């Protein structure tokens with residue numbers, strides 16, 4: 018007789034609570050009947066039966082918490098079933114389509130956790146935070162939302178537009194609650210027409226507004242590339258300085274988990290190549306909030322690259338009325354004297370984890386979070402390299418013609434005489450992102466590659 | 478009568494095309510439509526289950542509810558006609574005669590999958606079955622499908638391209654650029670709009686002008702269009718016959734707006750809070766494409782309940798075998814990371 022197993026109702030779910038049984042033992046169950054309600058960390062969802070037959074036994078009573086995925090929770094049907102136990106979820110959680118870590122039972126277990134894992138380690142105090150400031154823990158998702166909300170309260174010309182930003186509360190729930198506060202004139206749901214709505218937003222910016230354009234993911238911004246580059250980035254120059262374009266293009270960028278080649282690209286290097294654009298890619302929630310506020314106030318088009326895996330990660334954020342982090346300034350995230358590791362965005366997770374591993378072997382790495390890709394704060398990098406004489410640059414994007422190749426070139430130009438080894442680079446592999454779990458893992462950089470690169474430049 | 482599922486029949490190559498031209502279904506066609514739709518439904522249920530168990534990752538978009546569209550149109554096609562669609566592609570692949578094992582193994586990212594595990598649910602292809610994907614970028618398949626038709630016309634091979642897209646995709650500008658070119662160049666392409674009334678969480682009227690008149694948009698380009706009850710496989714097949722006739726006789730493109738409905742969320746992690754449960758329930762109860770055919774089969778004494786149960790059992794075996802294969806097949810060899818990036822001479 019088939020068991021009904023505790024279903025994974027989102028890729029990140031590992032356990033849940035049986036909130037309610039909607040069928041009793043002995044009740045007939047038809048395919049499609051809702052048999053139970055299950056609470057995950059994010060939502061309450063209904064579970065439908067696939068198999069038919071009487072509910073023979075309930076193995077886990079309602080109210081039970083922390084039931085692990087794939088635990089048998091009930092038994093259904095007669096003994097002869099052609100198909101094995103079946104369950105299906107009609108709901109889960111957050112965004113469009115989720116992503117994040119699959120349940121522990123899958124071959125990817127632990128992978129995403131390590132990619133978004135806490136960096137730890139001693140962090141020098143950020144000079145921008147006044148002493149005695151209270152810190153609050155918040156996720157990157159909340160930080161980006163707070164920044165947008167604060168700026169929209171401050172300036173009536175700021176508005177948000179994009180697919181599913183309003184009624185659906187954001188494909189990745191970044192704009193949750195914003196429609197309620199600001200109404201449909203300022204939180205604008207668009208059709209799936211990236212080229213069209215980007216053109217309209219750029220026109221609105223020419224007309225004096227300050228649009229924030231959410232791309233559901235930056236993969237879809239390729240549809241809008243012409244307006245981002247030919248219209249937003251170049252018009253100021255072509256108009257002899259008359260036609261500025263104060264606009265923020267934002268959304269998740271880079272690999273999530275198992276969404277394959279068309280949904281996994283990191284575009285940092287693409288945009289960073291264009292004069293007229295600024296490109297920001299924060300790692301921590303504090304930087305996400307402060308840089309988002311700076312981006313909205315900036316009179317230029319700013320590409321704000323977020324990361325889906327970082328959205329749910331919590332960081333300390335200073336509790337200040339107006340926390341603004343300047344665009345174009347890197348941050349020393351961890352001090353060290355032996356080797357400089359330069360990273361940004363999710364690359365920081367590998368850099369910080371590597372620094373931790375290196376510390377265990379007595380190697381002190383200095384980790385620099387670039388935060389802004391364009392304009393790049395190469396001075397902070399060079400200053401560090403003059404101290405350590407060695408440099409490893411890390412990114413998740415493709416390796417050729419990349420952000421790290423630019424870092425290598427800049428360091429060579431500005432710190433050649435201080436280098437004791439060629440700059441080493443760790444990047445995504447030079448292949449389209451594969452779907453298979455094992456190949457995806459190989460395609461992405463990891464902390465061990467950063468450790469190996471650091472040892473390489475130290476010749477140890 | 479002896480009931481043999483259409484899936485098996487097709488594998489054995491016994492389909493007789495001339496028969497399909499008649500309006501109204503023969504008993505064999507009724508059974509074929511029933512089995513083909515049921516195969517898709519059972520396959521998708523299984524895929525949902527494997528997703529819940531963590532075997533399938535990333536995005537997984539189920540086709541449950543829309544089965545009559547691909548099955549009806551498949552019955553109007555001839556060998557060699559091409560099919561191209563979006564990421565909601567499992568049904569199209571099964572209808573194209575692709576092996577459920579290979580499709581399921583791609584969903585689990587294994588080496589026996591149609592893309593060797595490298596494409597996943599949204600990106601799968603079979604040149605052999607003239608299935609050209611599986612595309613993750615909304616609307617992108619529309620000019621690609623017209624390009625297939627361009628090649629057909631160029632080669633004068635008599636083939637027709639079936640280019641599927643959703644109500645949401647109908648708002649992408651490239652769709653209209655394509656309509657224009659398909660019309661002036663008289664490309665043999667059937668544009669199939671699967672109007673399932675939602676694009677993710679957006680009900681069509683919220684994002685789309687004249688949301689129940691999407692086919693009519695082709696009218697501005699001089700492309701003939703029809704709106705079809707996409708829950709009724711008879712209506713779909715008949716409209717498909719007219720469209721194919723138009724294309725094959727060199728008259729150019731044709732638009733079929735299929736009014737259909739997806740029962741499940743947009744993807745596996747969509748709670749579908751944007752529509753009333755009653756709406757879904759009503760569709761299932763009153764318009765289910767499989768139930769409609771089943772009722773006709775029983776009423777017309779084409780087969781008995783028992784016969785249909787046997788078909789279901791047979792299909793469940795096919796699907797279970799596919800799932801077992803997809804779980805047991807190894808992941809791709811790690812060397813595959815570096816293959817298929819360029820064609821090497």
Ligand SMILES: Cc1ncc(C[n+]2csc(CCOP(=O)(O)OP(=O)(O)O)c2C)c(N)n1
Nearest residue numbers: 237565613614615643644645646675676677
């Ligand atoms: C260019 C682009 N923009 C956005 C997305 C995200 N997205 C994936 S499916 C989808 C909805 C499409 O709806 P529709 O065309 O009606 O097809 P359905 O899912 O109903 O089959 C969206 C917005 C995408 N994949 N590509």
Ligand SMILES: [Mg+2]
Nearest residue numbers: 643644675676
């Ligand atoms: Mg739709």
